Amino acid sequence: MDKMGHLTTSYFLGKVGYDLLRWSGVPQEKATWYGGSMGLVYLTAIEILDAHSTNWGFSWGDMAANTIGAGLFVGQAAIWKEQRISMKFSFHTTEYSDLRPDILGSTYLEQLIKDYNGQTYWASVNIYSFLQKESKFPKWINVAVGYGAEGLLGGYSNPSNLPPYDRYRQYYLSLDIDFTRIPTKSKFLKTVLNALSFIKVPMPAVEFSEKGAKFYPIYF
Numbered sequence: 351m352d353k354m355g356h357l358t359t360s361y362f363l364g365k366v367g368y369d370l371l372r373w374s375g376v377p378q379e380k381a382t383w384y385g386g387s388m389g390l391v392y393l394t395a396i397e398i399l400d401a402h403s404t405n406w407g408f409s410w411g412d413m414a415a416n417t418i419g420a421g422l423f424v425g426q427a428a429i430w431k432e433q434r435i436s437m438k439f440s441f442h443t444t445e446y447s448d449l450r451p452d453i454l455g456s457t458y459l460e461q462l463i464k465d466y467n468g469q470t471y472w473a474s475v476n477i478y479s480f481l482q483k484e485s486k487f488p489k490w491i492n493v494a495v496g497y498g499a500e501g502l503l504g505g506y507s508n509p510s511n512l513p514p515y516d517r518y519r520q521y522y523l524s525l526d527i528d529f530t531r532i533p534t535k536s537k538f539l540k541t542v543l544n545a546l547s548f549i550k551v552p553m554p555a556v557e558f559s560e561k562g563a564k565f566y567p568i569y570f
Contacts, residue, residue, distance in 0.1 A: 360419030
């Protein structure tokens with residue numbers, strides 16, 4: 351989950367860097383490489399700081415995830431001139447934060463950042479972009495594949511003094527909306543929709559895990 355967080359953050363910061371450079375008039379190719387790498391540069395700086403921290407230390411796994419996230423954005427922008435596969439994020443509160451508020455957060459904002467049990471990371475694939483241009487398939491409908499986890503009360507294991515929750519991975523399949531492909535002539539609305547493109551829209555979803563399959567009418 352931590353590595354998925356690094357990958358998604360690196361991807362999204364690359365998108366922000368690209369959009370800012372394009373808005374300021376930088377040519378597309380330069381914006382792709384310079385702006386798209388902003389996430390990797392920023393997170394590398396944080397990793398260097400962690401390397402000199404007694405509480406953390408340098409992580410090659412984090413660096414690999416940061417690189418993959420930046421590469422996903424830059425690669426698509428360079429090859430397709432668009433993002434056909436977008437990294438997204440969703441969150442819902444869980445019961446686990448009540449058991450360990452110091453670790454998983456005592457407020458909603460803290461839980462949003464700390465509680466991996468409520469986080470889901472998505473690869474949202476735009477269907478239309480892989481079809482013929484003559485296709486009448488809606489341009490804004492995506493299919494999303496998600497990854498999450500359950501029962502995490504500690505970094506590598508759960509404390510023995512808490513209820514014995516199983517720790518396991520979760521995989522999701524859901525529909526999504528690509529806000530950047532919703533047609534509008536309003537520059538303001540385009541900016542708002544682009545800013546919201548990081549969020550996975552709540553939709554029906556199917557969860558797959560070692561516990562079996564589970565359907566959600568609406569999954570956050």
